[in-house]
Amino acid sequence: MSNVQKPNSPENTSPLHPPSRVVPSEIGSSRSPIEGKKPKFPNPPETEIPDVATLRDQWRFAIRQYSRWYSQAWGTAIFAGLSFFxxxxxxxGSNPLPSKQDDDPKPPSSDRDR
Structure with missing residues (x-):
């Protein structure tokens, strides 16, 4: 009988040394289908500096978008606050704000306090 065992056989593995699944020849191989191809962006970067009118239009559009989002955010916050109130x-069953309630009613006035 020979004591030669296969290196990755199940009887030769232990929890401390799991079997290796990567073959060294596969490490450097380029099997990826996207390697060597340039990614296509929906809005590719511009190759030259745009003219002043285009930049002005883009800036105005950005300001309008920001203003719209800002007002919608404030409207949503106010609506949420009123809804939670x-x-x-x-x-x-009554006012939920503790600062607007009279928890300590005033004692009745007597003739001695005058």
Missing amino acids: ALGWFIK
């Missing part, structure tokens, strides 16, 4: 009012 109304929900708190509905759940509690």
Whole structure:
């Protein structure tokens, strides 16, 4: 009987040294289908500096977009705040803001305080 075993046989592996799955000849191979090809972007970068009118139009468009998003964000925040206030009012049955409530009613005035 010979004691020669295969290096990656299941009986020769241990939890500390799992079998290697990568063959050294595959490490440097270029089997990727996208290697060597340039990626195609939907909006490729410009090759030259655009004219002033184009930059002005792009800047105006960006300002309009930012203004629209800014106003929508504020509108959403205000709507959410009012909705949570109304929900708190509905759940509690009264004003949910503790600073607007009279928890300590004034004692009745007596003749001695005058």
